[in-house]
Amino acid sequence: MNFWDFIVYSFWIFAWIAYLMVLFSIIADIFRDHTLNGWLKAVWIIFLVFVPFITALVYLIARGPSMTRRKMGDIQRAQSDTDSYIRTVASTNSPAEEISKAKTLLDSGAITPAEFETIKAHTLASS
Numbered sequence: 001m002n003f004w005d006f007i008v009y010s011f012w013i014f015a016w017i018a019y020l021m022v023l024f025s026i027i028a029d030i031f032r033d034h035t036l037n038g039w040l041k042a043v044w045i046i047f048l049v050f051v052p053f054i055t056a057l058v059y060l061i062a063r064g065p066s067m068t069r070r071k072m073g074d075i076q077r078a079q080s081d082t083d084s085y086i087r088t089v090a091s092t093n094s095p096a097e098e099i100s101k102a103k104t105l106l107d108s109g110a111i112t113p114a115e116f117e118t119i120k121a122h123t124l125a126s127s
Helices: 003-032 038-050 052-090 095-108 113-126
Strands: none
């Protein structure tokens, strides 16, 4: 096996892996799409099994934009769920407790009066 055989072999492995990634993305999108009924999902899967390359191209051309919208919607839902979870666990204290802790820090000299006011304003705004 010479150098160029290795390059050609590497290219075909790359192309095969890229094709598998596209195929799995399409299958995931088919099952994620709530507008398709079960029969249409079955038809897409059957065509992907028996005529995979042409079906993948047709799917990407015909349903690519809606595929992107569904993926972005899932990402936004996951981000908002993560943000709301972080908000619930990050702020376990009431605003009064947060201000009281900040006042203790102010009295001990750990923070300045300006920092205390900033903490107080932020705590009152987020409650």
